[in-house]
Amino acid sequence: MAQRVAIVGTGQTDHKSHRADVSGREMIQEAVQRALDDCELSIKDIDAIVIGNMDHFESINYVDCWSVEGSGGVMKPIMKVTTGGTTGTSVAIAAYYHVASGLFDRVLAIGWEKNSESDTTAAIITCSDPIWDRFSYSGAIPSLATEASAYMKQYGATQEDAARIAVRDRNNAMNNPHAHLRRPITLEDVMASPMLAYPIKLLDVCPRTDGACAVVFAADGKAQKLTQRPAWVRATSVRHTYTWFGDSTDYDAGLVSLQRASREAYLKAGIKNPAEELDVAELYLPYTYAGLKWIEDLGFCGPGQGPRFVGDGNTDMGGKIPVNPSGGVISTNCIGATALLRVAEAAIQVMGKGDARQVPDVDLALATGFGGCFWSDVMILGAGRP
């Protein structure tokens, strides 16, 4: 039988566009130490480690081996798990299975990226098939711009609707001392920012960030002793539906990977009406239009209703289901850590450690990861032991 698993501690670095003061390993260590401090453990208490990033950003092969001086993996089991943008959630889910398997009781999940050492787009475009996809439809922005255009055409959503997501997330980031971009913005700022690829403007998309995140997972029986209010893992689900970008372009169907992953996770967690039952969501929204469209795929509202659902304030702090109290991906994007930050921030909300960004009385929190070829990962955390 699988062991029940909870998150008992989280740690994240002080995110910046360029952490010139630390090496990659030192940056990892900063997050690890903060996660250990959060649950009053030492590295000696950790049974195993899972680490992930995207190789081509820093050009380190076998990051699990290279990292041990920062991750604390010397003379421990350490494994590398990597799946592109979803790496952070993949690492979290791997740490969950480490504990659920019964083989390990306290496991450290680490995601990190030192984007300042890379040419992000040059590294990302090589994910695509070198013959069929790479020269036509690769990189992060082209496919997202196409998705956004299709959504606007289908439902009449506007650039202003999308800009509202940037205003929400960037202003939420003012409450998060770890966030990378902490400057309030207005709708006019977003609309006036330079166009990158229609309809995506500079302030519609995520930055590139140097940063790391670490999360401690613990087994039932251990978790309750490590923290007063553990964040129990209620469900995990993954759909890496596509291999070819060309296959992912049926935008009428929505983000199928997120629809399927979230439905499986809701079923596991016994959630029937997500917008009513979930108390907070930390979503991997790499650009603003996702904040309209993907909440439809998550079932927060019906198809085409995203702009009104957001416009009515349902996803604001104090709304029906606050989205991204941390400021989200649009405020902080250290790629291999980004999805793990969603998990950590969801855990922080359940554990009640959100300070200025805390949503009151969180019982159930949703975290998502996005990446690869329109892939989706979902993790649901709860205050109640499953």
Add this chain to the structure above:
Amino acid sequence: MDDIAIVGIAQTKYERKKKDKTYFDLVYEMATAAMEDAGMTLADIDNVVTVSNDFLDGRTISSMAVGDAAGAHDKNISTVEGDGTFGAFYGAMRVLGGFGSTLVVVHSKGSEGDVRYVTNGMFDPVYQRFLGIEAVSASALQANRYMHRYGLKEEDFAEVAVKNYGNAKNNPHAHRQLDVTVDDVMNSEKLADPIKLLDCSPLSDGAAAIIIADEARSRKAKTRPIWIKGMAHCSDAYFLGDRDLANSEALKSAAQKAYAMAEISDPAAAIDVVELYDAFSYMEPLWLEGLGFSKPGKGVELLKQGVTPMSGAMPVNPSGGVLSAHAILVAGLARIIESVLQLRGDAGQRQVEAAKTALAHGINGPCGQAHCVWILSNEN
């Protein structure tokens, strides 16, 4: 640990260059063949773990290319970057954690890149990489350290190579099947002192897959389930100078944990056959010491005393080992697959008679920084 078993296996022939197939062709073929072996269909596969390396594939998110081919379209999936034994370890944890079955698929086509650059990328980018150090030259440092510490000779390692190339003649999947003598190994081209061409594994293209299942699913499989009795892994320090290269503490730790899980107190008595990661000839005796089969510095005696050849009490690498076929990442999973074949009694000409318990071993990082040890049995 709950009872879980390996119920399906598949591996390609390993060869220098598979010109006629992409690696997603190989993944598709191995995923399909492993399901056929187990008597399963895609509907019986609950989740998938792929294993790939972005440097080897020359693609970021290298897993993106193989999801469809591995049958993961609408399934839970994840990706381990490292040796196949580590990918299988995650696959096994996912079964222990609630899935009924995991398909683990590994591929690599070393022929599509330059392995010197790929393995140079393992080393510190500031202090070491520009020295040109890569897998062969780093291993030469380890071999020298090992020889110096214990007074071993190059001929001692050459004997291992002769044994394993000879064993490979019984393995239709092997890349390098050679009838060679110690003199042939000694006279082969020097790569990095003391490593010569025939001390060094070939670079192969290949892929492999296994299916791990819980007890209920295992009982329904077409094949005899091979039970996972113990598995553990451990990493040593990163910088070569921070490690004792002639004495792997990480291997000892992993082996002791795996033995404890399998309730083995005397491994030499309990284990009938070993498949280990001999990327270089010196590694076989060095890893045998770490696994506790001999005292430090005495690993080479096991061959001289007749313990590790096919005729011995505990044959090591009946398949010919990694020296005879080295598709990076795949090679560790191949050790597990060869162990399963032995325990099923399906190993053909390389069969070790009445094998009941097998040890499979894989490594990650330069000079075996991390080790993964598996204990498998055909008895539950």
